[in-house]
Amino acid sequence: MSKNNGAALTLSQVTKRFGDTPVLHGIDLSIAPGSFVAIIGKSGCGKSTLLRVILGLEPASGGSVASDSDAAHARLIFQEPRLLPWASVAANVAVGLGERGDGPDGAAAARQALADVGLTGKADDWPSTLSGGQRQRVALARALVSNPTLLALDEPLGALDALTRIEMQSLLENVWQAQGFTALLVTHDVGEAVALADRVLLIDAGRVTLDQPIYLPRPRRRGDPAFAALEGAILERLLDASVSAGSR
Amino acid sequence: MSDKRNSETLPLAWIMPGALLLLWQASSSLGWLSANILPAPLSVLASAWTLTLDGTLPHNLGVSAARAVAGLLIGGGIGFGLGLLTGLSRISERLLDPTLQMVRNVPHLALIPMVIIWFGIEEEARLFLVALGVFFPIYLNTLHGIRNVDPQLIEMGRVYGMSPRRLFRRVILPGALPSILVGLRYALGIMWLTLIVAETIAAKSGIGHMAMNAREFMRTDIVVLSILIYALLGKLADSATKALERRFLRWNPAYRR
Known part of the structure; x- marks a missing residue:
């Protein structure tokens, strides 16, 4: 397996509307090559749309997505295997x-x-x-x-049972470490995000409302107190976002 | 498990037809059943033998089979082509499908008087009827098959950079194939039915003509033989499609043995 460099991504003021409905509001992001970024948020917050805009599967309504690698080197994994x-x-x-x-x-x-x-x-x-x-x-x-050079994963483990999920997470971590691609993981599972990512982004109503780096050493253990504390803190922010979004 | 069940049920399955055949032969031999009503199985067998030797049966069989295949290729080919066209292009669908769906409701055998006026009792008349009959099941099932290819797989193909041509060959056609083969099986049934009617009404050769000719001379043995040959041809066509299904749908657990 050849070790290749991951793609670096820069998003500036990316917006996306479906008709009159705004989905993404001016997202600015810079993603380091070879990093593992998890994007979390409640359903309908625009996290999957953000992934699709980054991959060029949906055109952005405004702003730009710049990448140092061409689109042919980006790959997407869906929630279903789609074989x-x-x-x-x-x-x-x-x-x-x-x-x-x-x-x-x-x-x-x-x-x-x-x-x-x-x-x-x-x-x-x-x-x-x-x-x-x-x-x-x-x-x-x-x-x-x-x-x-860029692997995008759109809730790829959502349909799997808990045990298979944990196996797949460590497989994913291993291939990412071996190959060195940039990974963008959309998930609704905060534990999964903390277990795998260098950086967790929380999307709420089309905005990045939390950008949390994760410095825990790998391989990460779920029972670890630092792990649990971080997971708890992010989960709380996610729930807050849901409540405020729900009352809107 | 299934092998064992087959070996147990196979001899059992043959008991009823065998008994009926024996009963039939016995009632004919004992004079309970007049040969004008129903000929004895053995005399049907005997006429099959003599008609094979004098070349009548092989000739008529060849003529009928050639008509069936030609009609299937023409009608099925057009049906498949238009099915692909309407399945792959929304504009073609809006343009063609409503009309075709309307015409579909005309029973094709009801056209026989018009067909005789147009073509007389020449070869074109039967080809036209068979082609028209097989057209609709193949058209409808090709369209249906393409429409029902999993859209998630099509999206996957696009995201993974397949060209339209490759997407068609790798995703759309194999995905539509189960439905297309169902259409083919329907078409084969309609093909024989149409041919029987067309050959019985207006033909100078073929199995149907042989049967109508025999009726004039009260040769019920030849009539029954013709009916049996039609049944055999129908069964043969059905087995051929089943073999195609087993070959092309191996991936589907429902068709695997």
Whole structure:
């Protein structure tokens, strides 16, 4: 697995409206290359929209998103695995390579990416034979096989059971440390954000209302008092935001 | 588990048809059943043999099969093409689909008098009827299949940089295939039905013509033989589609064995 540099991102005064409804209000952000940033917020706060604007999947209504790497090197992981049921596991991973995935090099790269997520030996299986956690691992391999400089994750573990989730979190941390891409994780789980991120952003009603760096040493342990204190503090801010948003 | 069940039920399944066949043959041999009403199974078998030897049966079978395949290719091809067009383009759908849905409600066999006026009893008449009959199930199921491809997968394909062509080949067509194959199975049923009617009413050759000819001479054995051959051809077409489904839908647990 080659270690590549992560993308640096700069957002200046990014706004987004759907019709007359404003979703993002002038977001300024600078994201360091190779960092792991978690974006949290209640549902409907605009966190997924922010991710899509950063990836260029939605045009911004105003402001600019600048990146030192081109869009082809950004990859997105959805909440659902979204595997092609009619393609083998290896062919699904090769989707991440585009046209390159059709050749023998592509097949070899797909197998390597599967090995990196601990799915050696599943290459020729159909997705329908895999468990939910295994399918999301295939989706992770599909995203990583092209060595992205930016990996965006839109609540990727939300549909998994608690145990599989913790396994996936440590897998995610390991591949991030090994590959060095910039990671943007949208999640509603504060514990997940604190366990993985260098920096937690809280989005409320289209604004960044908290920008919290996390200095805890890795690997992080959930039972740790510092971990729990930080998680509690962020959760409180999140709940406050929900209450004030609800009363508006 | 399923193998064991098959080996147990298979001989059982053959007991009823076998018994009925024996009963039928016995009532004919004992004179309870007049050959004018229903011929004995053995005489049907005998006429199959003689008609095969003198070339009548192979000739008519070939003619009927060629008509069926040609009609299927023409009607099915157009149906598939228009189904793709309306499925992939909103403008084509608004332009074509309402009209096609309207025309669909005309029973194609009701057109036979018009078809005879247009084409006489020439080959075009039967091709037209078969093609029209198979067109709609294939058109409708192709359109339906494309419309029902998981939009999340299409979004994934776009986000992962697939070109429209690649998106079609890798995501849309395989996603629509189960529905298209259902359409094909319906079409095959309609194909034989249409051909039987068309050949019985207006034809100078083919299995249907053979049956109508035999009726004039009260050769019930040949009539029954024709009916059985139609049944066999229908079964054959159905098995062929099942084989296609097993080949192309292996990924789907519902089609895996």
